[in-house]
Amino acid sequence: MRTLPPFPASRPRRLRRDAFTRALVRENRLAPEDFIYPVFVLEGTGQVQDVPSMPGVQRMSQDMLFGVAEQCVELGIPVLALFPNIDASLKTPDGREATNPDGLIPRTVRALKERFPELGVMTDVALDPYTSHGQDGLLDETGYIINDATVEVLTAQALTHAAAGVDIVAPSDMMDGRIGAIRNALEAGGHIHTRIMAYSAKYASAFYGPFRDAVGTRGTLGKSDKKVYQMDPGNSDEALREVALDIAEGADMVMVKPGLPYLDIVRRVKDEFGMPTFAYQVSGEYAMIKAAAANGWLDHDAVMMEALLAFKRAGADGILTYFALDAARLLRQR
Ligand SMILES: NCc1[nH]cc(CCC(=O)O)c1CC(=O)O
Numbered sequence: 398m399r400t401l402p403p404f405p406a407s408r409p410r411r412l413r414r415d416a417f418t419r420a421l422v423r424e425n426r427l428a429p430e431d432f433i434y435p436v437f438v439l440e441g442t443g444q445v446q447d448v449p450s451m452p453g454v455q456r457m458s459q460d461m462l463f464g465v466a467e468q469c470v471e472l473g474i475p476v477l478a479l480f481p482n483i484d485a486s487l488k489t490p491d492g493r494e495a496t497n498p499d500g501l502i503p504r505t506v507r508a509l510k511e512r513f514p515e516l517g518v519m520t521d522v523a524l525d526p527y528t529s530h531g532q533d534g535l536l537d538e539t540g541y542i543i544n545d546a547t548v549e550v551l552t553a554q555a556l557t558h559a560a561a562g563v564d565i566v567a568p569s570d571m572m573d574g575r576i577g578a579i580r581n582a583l584e585a586g587g588h589i590h591t592r593i594m595a596y597s598a599k600y601a602s603a604f605y606g607p608f609r610d611a612v613g614t615r616g617t618l619g620k621s622d623k624k625v626y627q628m629d630p631g632n633s634d635e636a637l638r639e640v641a642l643d644i645a646e647g648a649d650m651v652m653v654k655p656g657l658p659y660l661d662i663v664r665r666v667k668d669e670f671g672m673p674t675f676a677y678q679v680s681g682e683y684a685m686i687k688a689a690a691a692n693g694w695l696d697h698d699a700v701m702m703e704a705l706l707a708f709k710r711a712g713a714d715g716i717l718t719y720f721a722l723d724a725a726r727l728l729r730q731r
């Protein structure tokens with residue numbers, strides 16, 4: 398950092414005096430194009446269910462999702478991220494429904510791409526919504542989550558989504574080597590345009606609770622955790638190794654998750670690799686802001702925009718956020 402002329406030549410407050418100079422020198426800005434909107438999909442028609450731990454978020458059937466997709470297009474939100482709420486009767490220990498070409502997600506992808514070709518669609522590659530135990534992979538007889546056999550299923554799942562026409566697959570499982578396996582299979586299958594957004598540095602976080610309500614894995618997972626594959630919250634250098642591996646294996650974009658408590662990781666990843674870098678403002682972060690605002694303890698819109706701007710300042714190119722519609726609407730009004 399250059400040495401500055403001392404006070405009173407330097408008066409940093411000069412540039413803060415008026416809104417016009419604040420705007421002129423502002424280093425980071427939010428735009429609707431920064432957002433990816435995660436949505437929860439259900440079977441059926443005309444279905445809309447509130448998620449109590451995520452006020453303002455609803456699971457909905459495909460037909461109800463079209464209205465949301467339309468709003469994204471109107472507001473300039475570039476991508477919808479789909480997460481399924483799978484019927485309990487379809488959950489098995491091996492999560493085989495995840496590779497059903499006529500499953501809920503492939504059908505939803507086809508329907509969305511047909512009606513809204515200009516809207517990007519991203520899908521989650523992971524087994525947790527499909528397994529009867531709620532883990533993101535297959536278990537051995539001791540209950541350990543097996544890596545390589547899981548990668549095979551994830552690869553089949555990603556191919557199923559690609560065949561349905563998805564634009565971006567986003568493996569959120571944290572198995573080793575899955576990015577390379579998926580990339581090779583996509584190339585071999587002629588899906589050369591399918592982008593991979595890798596959940597590269599995904600931590601074993603307690604902030605995912607409300608999401609597990611939304612996809613219905615809170616019950617299946619029970620008291621188990623995901624610490625044998627998701628990262629330890631104490632680690633930072635390890636995130637760089639994870640990101641390096643995913644880039645080497647063929648990730649187009651990388652992600653850090655959760656968001657706000659992990660902005661130091663976002664900054665390190667962006668500085669080290671200069672890759673398109675995303676952050677996931679997860680369900681627990683959303684729920685905290687909603688709960689405080691509902692109590693009148695925080696100003697909802699102000700805190701929402703400040704938190705989202707903080708991601709940009711930390712170096713994120715985009716943010717997965719349940720606030721996408723609200724924030725994009727506010728940005729429109731300004
Ligand atoms: N593959 C599971 C998955 N994909 C996205 C989230 C969390 C998203 C959120 O909390 O908003 C999770 C939860 C988990 O790992 O248990």
Ligand SMILES: [Mg+2]
Pocket residue numbers: 571572573574597639642643
């Ligand atoms: Mg990894």
